[in-house]
Amino acid sequence: MSKPPTSDEHEPFLRQALEQTAFCEPVQTAFCVGCVLVAYLPDSNPIVLSTGFSRELPGNTHAEANALAKVQILSSLQLQSLVSPWPGEAAPVIEDLLHHVDVYTTLEPCSVRTSGLPSCADALIRARIRRCIIGVREPDDFVKCEGAQKMKDAGIEVIWYGGLEQECLDAARRGHHI
Numbered sequence: 001m002s003k004p005p006t007s008d009e010h011e012p013f014l015r016q017a018l019e020q021t022a023f024c025e026p027v028q029t030a031f032c033v034g035c036v037l038v039a040y041l042p043d044s045n046p047i048v049l050s051t052g053f054s055r056e057l058p059g060n061t062h063a064e065a066n067a068l069a070k071v072q073i074l075s076s077l078q079l080q081s082l083v084s085p086w087p088g089e090a091a092p093v094i095e096d097l098l099h100h101v102d103v104y105t106t107l108e109p110c111s112v113r114t115s116g117l118p119s120c121a122d123a124l125i126r127a128r129i130r131r132c133i134i135g136v137r138e139p140d141d142f143v144k145c146e147g148a149q150k151m152k153d154a155g156i157e158v159i160w161y162g163g164l165e166q167e168c169l170d171a172a173r174r175g176h177h178i
């Protein structure tokens with residue numbers, strides 16, 4: 001069995017998510033967020049499956065949804081090369097793999113979007129990820145975010161990392177005139 005990571009083991013992945021924020025095009029109406037999806041499989045080191053940042057994919061897209069979308073389009077062959085050895089007998093299926101995935105995100109996943117598009121918290125709940133490790137709570141600059149509570153209520157373990165809060169907040173607000 002793979003050992004659960006300690007809080008120090010989270011830091012490299014949250015830092016990797018923080019690096020993703022540098023790629024965001026800043027806008028006044030939303031935050032710059034970075035995300036990394038990491039699979040924890042038995043007898044294997046953690047595997048980075050995908051990364052994402054705000055507005056990376058075309059349209060008004062969010063970091064967490066982008067990281068999910070990028071892994072959901074992988075072919076079975078691509079998944080197999082990423083997650084070898086896969087513990088099951090059949091080829092890996094993304095829906096199964098996601099139950100072993102921790103989501104590292106610099107900002108609390110959104111629960112409500114000003115655009116009315118689907119929220120990241122709902123997308124992560126639907127994907128039935130294992131845990132969500134969050135850099136900082138979303139400040140009330142735009143909306144009141146209840147993403148962490150929503151995920152907890154749905155049975156997803158939420159971990160507030162705590163050690164990179166200011167960096168994550170500064171990254172989120174990059175380019176904002178406040």
Ligand SMILES: Nc1nc(O)c(N)c(N[C@@H]2O[C@H](COP(=O)(O)O)[C@@H](O)[C@H]2O)n1
Pocket residue numbers: 029030031032033053054055060061062063064107108109110112113114115116117120138142143145
């Ligand atoms: N968690 C998260 N990830 C992102 O990539 C984001 N841009 C945000 N921002 C939040 O979403 C709201 C913007 O909603 P629209 O993109 O305009 O629909 C903004 O109010 C933040 O709450 N959050």
